Amino acid sequence: MSSTETLPIRSADDVVLVRQAVRTWAVRLGFRLVDQTKLVTAASELARNTWQHGGGGQARIEWVTNGARQGLRLTFTDEGPGIPDVERALQDGYSTGGGLGYGLGGSRRLANEFEIASRAGEGTRVTITRWR
Amino acid sequence: MSPFTPRELSTILQTHQTDILADWLVRQSEAGAPQQSGELRQVSAQFLRLVTDALKDGAGDSVHAPAWTDVRELLEDLSRSRAREGHTPAQTATFVFSLKRPLFDRLQREVNGDRLSGAVWLTTQVLDALGLYTVEVHQKGREEVIARQQTELLELSTPVVQLWDGVLALPLIGTLDSNRTQVVMENLLNRIVETGSRTAIIDITGVPTVDTLVAQHLLKTVAAARLMGADCIISGIRPQIAQTIVHLGVELGTVITKATLADAFKVALGRHHLVVAPSGAA
Amino acid sequence: MDRIPILKVGEYLLVTVQVDMHDQLALTLQDDLTREIVRTHARGVLIDISSLDLVDSFIGRMLANIAAMSRVLDAETVVVGMRPAVAITLVELGMSLDGVRTALNVDSGMQLLRHARDAASGDGVQH
Numbered sequence: 001m002s003s004t005e006t007l008p009i010r011s012a013d014d015v016v017l018v019r020q021a022v023r024t025w026a027v028r029l030g031f032r033l034v035d036q037t038k039l040v041t042a043a044s045e046l047a048r049n050t051w052q053h054g055g056g057g058q059a060r061i062e063w064v065t066n067g068a069r070q071g072l073r074l075t076f077t078d079e080g081p082g083i084p085d086v087e088r089a090l091q092d093g094y095s096t097g098g099g100l101g102y103g104l105g106g107s108r109r110l111a112n113e114f115e116i117a118s119r120a121g122e123g124t125r126v127t128i129t130r131w132r
Numbered sequence: 133m134s135p136f137t138p139r140e141l142s143t144i145l146q147t148h149q150t151d152i153l154a155d156w157l158v159r160q161s162e163a164g165a166p167q168q169s170g171e172l173r174q175v176s177a178q179f180l181r182l183v184t185d186a187l188k189d190g191a192g193d194s195v196h197a198p199a200w201t202d203v204r205e206l207l208e209d210l211s212r213s214r215a216r217e218g219h220t221p222a223q224t225a226t227f228v229f230s231l232k233r234p235l236f237d238r239l240q241r242e243v244n245g246d247r248l249s250g251a252v253w254l255t256t257q258v259l260d261a262l263g264l265y266t267v268e269v270h271q272k273g274r275e276e277v278i279a280r281q282q283t284e285l286l287e288l289s290t291p292v293v294q295l296w297d298g299v300l301a302l303p304l305i306g307t308l309d310s311n312r313t314q315v316v317m318e319n320l321l322n323r324i325v326e327t328g329s330r331t332a333i334i335d336i337t338g339v340p341t342v343d344t345l346v347a348q349h350l351l352k353t354v355a356a357a358r359l360m361g362a363d364c365i366i367s368g369i370r371p372q373i374a375q376t377i378v379h380l381g382v383e384l385g386t387v388i389t390k391a392t393l394a395d396a397f398k399v400a401l402g403r404h405h406l407v408v409a410p411s412g413a414a
Numbered sequence: 415m416d417r418i419p420i421l422k423v424g425e426y427l428l429v430t431v432q433v434d435m436h437d438q439l440a441l442t443l444q445d446d447l448t449r450e451i452v453r454t455h456a457r458g459v460l461i462d463i464s465s466l467d468l469v470d471s472f473i474g475r476m477l478a479n480i481a482a483m484s485r486v487l488d489a490e491t492v493v494v495g496m497r498p499a500v501a502i503t504l505v506e507l508g509m510s511l512d513g514v515r516t517a518l519n520v521d522s523g524m525q526l527l528r529h530a531r532d533a534a535s536g537d538g539v540q541h
Contacts (some may be wrong), residue, residue, distance in 0.1 A: 003198040013436050014503065020434065020435065022468075033499045034499045038503050040500075041470050044472075045471060048472060063198055095527050104469065106506075106508050106509075109507065322500065323499035329518075330518060352506070354501075355510070359510075360496045360497075360501045360516060361496070361518040362518060
């Protein structure tokens, strides 16, 4: 078992594959059911964002440790238009692309750690971590 | 002079596996190894194979890295079965530590003078870590039993009671902490599904204080139950708790609250179109 | 392209979602349901999600859309069988699914649909 897996996000089917991969990893790491569900749901939101707003990109799933703690770190990157106002994007209900923007704010709530780096015209990278 | 690498150790293990295994088995029986020799031979051979692979793939990684998962699993199984047989953690650790001498002997023959100490050091590090791991696993096993007993105790001390068809009650008693509340609430939601009950009364008469976190968990549970198709009524809110809730600015929204469990039960009956009437017998 | 089957049960339509839906499948379901409600004059829609181990904002929106559209077509929608882990996650996600009625299982869902229909008909007919 390796400690990371990278998947492309280029289509709606890829979003499903990312979900399933994250589920498999979460089960392997022994996450409780509710925590698995939160992580996989966050992954679904972020993967969809990457595909729909970011024009496609990739997801990296990483097994991480912090002392005795074990967790999963998911990183979603795209080379899309980027998010000019990250703070606003993190608020629920905000979205530039039509449809309610629950993706970012919701994902942050579902994760233990959340990081986002994005600038207009420079793509986006979102990293979430959930500890077991 | 290049440092001795894990990959080199892996190669030596692979090349001389038969001899190392034989030597190791002798050491183990000298140390009083508990298993039948056939089984022991199998487990030991398997261990050597897995360690060989782990050293190759996960060169330099700690034994807690994914490359060592198979090795760890083997040690866990060994630890568990020996614990069951009543052996001590130290005895299981001997399984690992008794491999040192055979390996060192082999290294003396295969590695030249200057690099030998580096090789011995690397080997020591790996085997020490693995030996310690078996002790950790023993400890963890014991802790897991205790934790499981605690959760069971928790569930026993906060049982979900079926008051009527479709009406559940969860009488909470004692101080709630965030962790306990989460476990208890998840249990409630599962019982709602299992019993098909669309009303759940959460009674906090027996809870002296509630902090923001617990209040939020309660409200999230109510919201989750609603999403599932059930409604919760919170009863038994004492004056102090009511003050805390207002003071903390926690929004109760549309959650129904009642002073007593009896009042809540009345509401529940009404919702299920049930009425309690005198039987006429006297 | 695969689609999720829609069953007619009396005056109601029953949909059982059992697969991990990709977005297109969800959109197709919305369209198919709308069409079927009109075609069969269905008075209600029951969506069984008891097999779903995940409901994200897209699926949540789909459910809300179906509820809204069916209401316009004079039919009620009830979503049944949401799993606790899913419900807890949706709450954390911030989705309240307003406008979507829910019930614990198909039986109580059917009951809800019948009551809703009786209430809506308002002609005082007792059943």
